[in-house]
Amino acid sequence: MKKAIQFLSFSTVLSLVFIAxxxxxxxxxxxxxxxxxxxxxxxxxxxxxxxxxxxxFMAKMQGHWVGNNLVINDxxxxxxxxxxxxxxxxxxxxxxxxxxxxxxxxxxxxNYKGKRTIMARNGGLLNGIYRTSYFVLDKVENKDNGRxxxxxxxxxxxxxxYMELRFPNNTDSxxxxxxxSGLGNRIPNRHMTFKGKRMHSELAxxxxxxxxxxxxxxxxELDFTNGFNKDFLYVKEGLSQAxxxxxxxxxxxxxxxxxxxxxxxxxxxxxxxRLAYLQVNIDRGALDNDQTLLLFLSRDPFTxxxxxxxxxxxxxxxxxxxxxxxxxxxQFLMTYMHPGTYYVTVVADIDGDFSISEGDITHPPRKVxxxxxxxxxxxxxxxxIQN
Amino acid sequence: MLLTIMFSCSKNTTELVGTWxxxxxxxxxxxxxxxxxDSIKAKVLYYNDGTTIIRKKDKKEYYVFENLKxxxxxxxxxxxxxxxxxxxxxxxxxxPIHKDTLKVxxxxxxxxxNEIWIRINN
Numbered sequence: 001m002k003k004a005i006q007f008l009s010f011s012t013v014l015s016l017v018f019i020a021x022x023x024x025x026x027x028x029x030x031x032x033x034x035x036x037x038x039x040x041x042x043x044x045x046x047x048x049x050x051x052x053x054x055x056x057f058m059a060k061m062q063g064h065w066v067g068n069n070l071v072i073n074d075x076x077x078x079x080x081x082x083x084x085x086x087x088x089x090x091x092x093x094x095x096x097x098x099x100x101x102x103x104x105x106x107x108x109x110x111n112y113k114g115k116r117t118i119m120a121r122n123g124g125l126l127n128g129i130y131r132t133s134y135f136v137l138d139k140v141e142n143k144d145n146g147r148x149x150x151x152x153x154x155x156x157x158x159x160x161x162y163m164e165l166r167f168p169n170n171t172d173s174x175x176x177x178x179x180x181s182g183l184g185n186r187i188p189n190r191h192m193t194f195k196g197k198r199m200h201s202e203l204a205x206x207x208x209x210x211x212x213x214x215x216x217x218x219x220x221e222l223d224f225t226n227g228f229n230k231d232f233l234y235v236k237e238g239l240s241q242a243x244x245x246x247x248x249x250x251x252x253x254x255x256x257x258x259x260x261x262x263x264x265x266x267x268x269x270x271x272x273x274r275l276a277y278l279q280v281n282i283d284r285g286a287l288d289n290d291q292t293l294l295l296f297l298s299r300d301p302f303t304x305x306x307x308x309x310x311x312x313x314x315x316x317x318x319x320x321x322x323x324x325x326x327x328x329x330x331q332f333l334m335t336y337m338h339p340g341t342y343y344v345t346v347v348a349d350i351d352g353d354f355s356i357s358e359g360d361i362t363h364p365p366r367k368v369x370x371x372x373x374x375x376x377x378x379x380x381x382x383x384x385i386q387n
Numbered sequence: 388m389l390l391t392i393m394f395s396c397s398k399n400t401t402e403l404v405g406t407w408x409x410x411x412x413x414x415x416x417x418x419x420x421x422x423x424x425d426s427i428k429a430k431v432l433y434y435n436d437g438t439t440i441i442r443k444k445d446k447k448e449y450y451v452f453e454n455l456k457x458x459x460x461x462x463x464x465x466x467x468x469x470x471x472x473x474x475x476x477x478x479x480x481x482x483p484i485h486k487d488t489l490k491v492x493x494x495x496x497x498x499x500x501n502e503i504w505i506r507i508n509n
Contacts, residue, residue, distance in 0.1 A: 068412070068413070070413040070414075072500075073493055073499065073500030074500075075413075075500075148438065164438035164439060165438065166437060166438045175436075175437030175438050176438075177436055177437060177438045177439065179439075190414075190436055190439070193413045193414060193436050193437065195413070195437055
């Protein structure tokens with residue numbers, strides 16, 4: 001079972017996606033004329049009119065994308081994005097990193113700069129920093145190697161940051177890469193490189209069925225016909241106006257319910273339809289308070305009825321969330337949860353490798369069903385079975 | 388921008404001149420390390436991370452690093468060589484482990500990402 005699947009700490013990932021905190025390059029594929037390291041300029045944003053082309057992205061994006069990820073210099077042999085519809089024109093995926101924070105990107109139909117288009121909302125919460133940035137679809141191409149979409153910063157364009165998604169022709173897979181500049185500190189370069197296959201399709205299919213997804217309609221709260229309120233946009237130090245469609249708030253604690261309204265973000269956690277909360281309480285029993293705990297929410301159980309890791313290796317690929325909890329943390333609130341049924345597994349990471357491995361301590365399966373918009377709790381105890 | 392090449396055995400830049408292929412499961416890349424005056428740089432001949440593709444024939448040129456000059460026992464760009472701050476640490480290190488194999492370590496916040504570059508021709 002050792003190394004059957006590797007789940008690594010996501011805290012570093014989060015530190016990298018929070019652009020306000022990062023100002024360093026990954027692999028510097030820079031311009032040859034000394035432009036590297038110099039501030040970048042915003043570029044014009046010209047949205048794609050999805051009434052002509054590109055609306056198919058919304059259908060393509062649905063799914064449990066299971067693969068690997070390279071974020072700056074951190075490798076994640078296992079990584080997953082769980083994209084499901086939360087309205088007829090909005091699909092949402094999040095990586096819950098645990099105590100450190102989370103990262104989401106949702107895609108929705110909107111109006112922007114006179115076009116019916118697709119926009120993305122990307123951000124999350126990290127160590128007291130709340131950030132969201134808005135992107136707009138500006139490229140749709142049929143390439144030799146698949147269908148390609150690009151979304152750029154809705155104000156700063158590709159000079160500030162952008163994301164690219166490609167769906168290869170012959171495989172049901174996704175390349176999802178992002179490129180950032182530290183809000184203009186440098187030429188945008190590769191930031192995240194995710195590659196995954198679509199699996200467990202019934203999860204997204206059920207959500208689509210419940211919401212009537214996808215439709216070329218607009219949720220009223222996500223209509224950006226009039227752009228963004230300039231009074232609330234984050235203005236980087238040294239600039240007189242925002243160079244990015246970014247909203248930011250900082251607080252000592254990681255309380256999203258305080259930070260979201262402070263940021264001026266026009267769409268916050270409480271505006272999301274369907275998404276729910278799950279409070280996970282952990283009774284450590286004889287486990288030391290300093291013992292690192294890994295938390296898994298999955299479609300299939302990770303353990304057998306006796307509490308040992310299952311021999312069904314495919315079960316581990318059904319992991320939907322895999323946060324890491326800080327030492328001494330015995331409660332964790334999972335936010336932005338898609339409604340549905342999950343197995344909840346707590347793993348005492350005895351060898352400290354942030355992976356499921358021999359010697360780790362587990363428990364018999366525990367299942368929870370979360371209703372739309374619910375605030376639910378589960379207590380995990382009997383963590384006593386050493387593998 | 389701090390760019391440094393450290394050579395454990397030699398400071399002979401011609402040793403590295405040639406075409407190198409990156410061994411990575413996250414992206415494909417081929418770079419040409421070349422001399423320019425008394426420094427070296429690495430031009431992107433091919434790069435494909437799944438969505439962005441850079442080809443040799445593209446109008447715009449891209450470089451992985453450039454303007455690296457010898458400084459004591461390492462190679463460093465002119466800007467880094469002129470500064471003496473505490474931040475003056477390498478963010479890329481090239482260690483030849485064979486005449487046709489380079490261990491390339493990229494540092495972000497002092498955390499390394501190790502890659503192997505294989506020479507595919509001279």
